[in-house]
Amino acid sequence: MDIQLWNQIENFDLDKPNDQYGFSTRLAFENSWTFYFTKTAILEYKKFMYLAATSNEMVSPSEIVDIVWHQHLIFTNSYSDLCTILAKRIEHIPSTHNKAEHEKFHKAKEVTKKLYELNFGKQPEEIWTFGNPMHSLQLDNANYNLGILKIIFLGAFILLSFPISLLLKPVLIQIDNPYFAWYYIFLFGLITFLLMQFVKKTCDSLIEKIKSKLIISNLTPLELVFFQKNNLDYVIHGVVNNLIENRRIQVTGNKLNLIDDTLTNNQYENCVIEIMKEYDLIPYLQLHQLIINKPIFQQLKKGVEKIRETILDSKQFLFIIKVTLVVFGLLLNIGFSRIITGVSRGKAITNIVIITIILAAISYRYYKKVVNYLFFHTIHSSFKEGKSNTNVEQDWQWNYFLYGGLTASFMPLVMPANNNFLSSNSNSGCGSSGGSSCGSSCGSSCGSSCGGCGGD
Structure with a gap:
């Protein structure tokens, strides 16, 4: 292995400093990838380009690596700079899908795997085996x-x-x-208790199955906040709150004032700082609206939403919901049957009607709890156990996800933001800063798959 060349390739940055819609953000946004998965896909792309530059045989990328490659080809200057480092122009060769081409590219993939293992070890299956990151979760689609x-x-x-x-x-x-x-109330309480034990056990089993997967195990704390709450507001609250706690932002009445515009090592904080540089004082409602449309925050939302949707639409999760609906349906039907029987026999039914209505309301409340249990309880407790032996207090993002809490001066500004922007997560698009770069890319120019590469 050419260590010197690999170090140059590995250290090659595809992003420009402080670019709000740069290569990584755009790649993640357009493909609904999480931060870590995007970072890993880029690293695997660099490994592939190293193999393409140093091998005399044809090599072929995975579908995920090919997506990164397509994206990089759009950034022509950056791609040329990388090829300069490689001392070789790596040409993208699209597949024509005929039999002869299929055999050639199949051989190229075998060569790629052999060379990869020789230079870098085992290929991560999330990047090299699955064409869709969600398939790595191995959940059955309902x-x-x-x-x-x-x-x-x-x-x-x-x-x-x-x-x-x-x-x-x-x-x-x-x-x-x-x-x-009395019998009915006791039975309802007992069955509900047993149902929640079943829900807890089944949710634990489901999370245990998928937690080791790359896209789950490496979710950032802020991604986990959205994963749990399904609301981008909580992510924004946490970022702004930390800037207040670190005395970079000052709460002045019902407005915020930037008092330290030094950039941090956190891309979300830097996004907020860059926005606030343009204002002397800004109401949090206005700041919130500006932040939520920024590509970096929308990318976080899209990446995590894809994972949530995959879980919610899986047979494994819907099985839990089916059991819940059947159990509460049968329990409530006992009450309805008693009402119908009482009416047919001319008996007083006022008490049982009241009891059934109350139990129906309780059933609905528990149903909502079951739907959210996986995200609000199982995910939280699972990651909390994993962080029990680490010093999370020194990492504000983990501290915020695990324990929550906002500064007292910031809380009054958050409440109206929650009320006014409760549905803000439905916003889509790249935001105003994305500009025309949010338009079409060369994704379809080479067809649905890529054959391999060659060099000059």
């Missing part, structure tokens, strides 16, 4: 989503209410009031 499942359940609940009441009637007429009410 035939329908959570919204459709709720509609199916509601329809089944309505259609089956009367048949179930007829089925239960012989049993229900044997139980007098007020014993039925």
